[in-house]
Amino acid sequence: MKDMNTRERILETAIELFAKHGFNDVSVRDITGAVGIKESSLYNHFKSKQQLLDEIFNYLDREFSGMSIPEDEAAKLIEVMDPAQFMDMCIMNFKMYFGKPRLIKIWRIVSIERFRNARANEFFTKNLVDYPLLYQSKVFEAMIKKGIMVNADPKVLARAFYSFILFIYMRYFEVDSSEYSITEADSPEAVNPVDSPEIQEMIKGHMDFLRRAFTV
Amino acid sequence: MKDMNTRERILETAIELFAKHGFNDVSVRDITGAVGIKESSLYNHFKSKQQLLDEIFNYLDREFSGMSIPEDEAAKLIEVMDPAQFMDMCIMNFKMYFGKPRLIKIWRIVSIERFRNARANEFFTKNLVDYPLLYQSKVFEAMIKKGIMVNADPKVLARAFYSFILFIYMRYFEVDSSEYSITEADSPEAVNPVDSPEIQEMIKGHMDFLRRAFTV
DNA sequence: GTCTATACTCTGATAGAC
DNA sequence: GTCTATCAGAGTATAGAC
Numbered sequence A, B: 001m002k003d004m005n006t007r008e009r010i011l012e013t014a015i016e017l018f019a020k021h022g023f024n025d026v027s028v029r030d031i032t033g034a035v036g037i038k039e040s041s042l043y044n045h046f047k048s049k050q051q052l053l054d055e056i057f058n059y060l061d062r063e064f065s066g067m068s069i070p071e072d073e074a075a076k077l078i079e080v081m082d083p084a085q086f087m088d089m090c091i092m093n094f095k096m097y098f099g100k101p102r103l104i105k106i107w108r109i110v111s112i113e114r115f116r117n118a119r120a121n122e123f124f125t126k127n128l129v130d131y132p133l134l135y136q137s138k139v140f141e142a143m144i145k146k147g148i149m150v151n152a153d154p155k156v157l158a159r160a161f162y163s164f165i166l167f168i169y170m171r172y173f174e175v176d177s178s179e180y181s182i183t184e185a186d187s188p189e190a191v192n193p194v195d196s197p198e199i200q201e202m203i204k205g206h207m208d209f210l211r212r213a214f215t216v
Numbered sequence C: 001g002t003c004t005a006t007a008c009t010c011t012g013a014t015a016g017a018c
Numbered sequence D: 001g002t003c004t005a006t007c008a009g010a011g012t013a014t015a016g017a018c
Helices: A006-021 A028-035 A049-065 A073-080 A083-099 A101-113 A118-146 A154-174 A197-214 B006-021 B028-035 B049-065 B073-080 B083-099 B101-113 B118-146 B154-174 B197-214
Strands: none
Touching (some): A006 A028, A006 A049, A006 A101, A049 A101, A049 A118, A073 A083, A073 A118, A083 A101, A083 A118, A083 A197, A101 A118, A101 A154, A118 A154, A118 B154, A154 A197, A154 B118, A154 B154, A154 B197, A197 B154, A197 B197, B006 B028, B006 B101, B049 B118, B073 B118, B083 B101, B083 B154, B101 B118, B101 B154, B118 B154
């Protein structure tokens, strides 16, 4: 925080507090108090409290702008991976993605605000649920055609895999996140719930189950 | 609403509005305005706005008080059911449970408030996630012992089944619930998203997949 | 039990001096 | 760009007449 300018410090503090208490339960006074400036000073950097949330979502937008599905990516992937390897990769990506303290906080804001905020709802539905399912079902479809995966509806298989990941997110990131994900902005190495032994074992168990079920 | 006394009308209206906008975004004025009384009149029936939420959660508590696990229920169940029939029963229960308009609204309140409210968080974690998983894994364990289910960790199997149910809840009850579940208090037959053809097909697909994967 | 009137607090936001 | 001072509005809640 020390090396940030005031605007950045306001934004980081807002992310921290919104992730902890939700947008509505954090006042401009709370934010500026934590930053160490007066309320009115915030308005030299942001035109309103709402703009803080907008900027946070803009950042998420930018993070996701690079995530489109190249039509031929599935074809490339199946040349070097079997279903189990692909799923391991997905979990690695998930861990890396939600291992970034800043992103995990922003996703928690999305989770909290999705019932009130249309943009948060869209992020959640599209980027956290529907897009991954679509991507995985395309890869699975290609693997079925190649004959290295059981012949079934690829969408069903994608849901069998990814609904478990969402379960982990819902149960251990959203619900228990006060325990894990909300860390001081100054401590870069946040404890990732996925790294805990119990969840590692849950994931391993599920992967073993799916490896068997997905085999031809 | 016509045949209710004022206290009941206030409570039903509060459930309706909290489910739509969340506790914080509904004012006492909103509630009393919808009921057709003055703000101050509410305090003849409830000592505070907070008490409204408490009463709603008390109702949920009562609904769940009858739901304990008899130690021998799993034994009884497996005498008459195979894994597929048991899972169908679970889904039926889920549909019936979330088909009641009042309960679906209250669960939406739980989903919204669980990030802020410790009691809501506990309801969600215990009654919606952990308890069903425990119950199912016990039944699956008995079925494995009986030899009518694949020999695997029953907890893994329960998660494979129930994380999909939670996915349906998360994706179609929570996220899209403005479309389906929030109905006028006067219309008793709320449209249940689970009854839609798409979701019926998702469930059927997943059940076919699991029937095969759970077979010895 | 319902009303009118009002108290008090907190909110986001602005004006203008420095 | 930060401060002091201030504002209007909305929030929950209470007192007391009817």
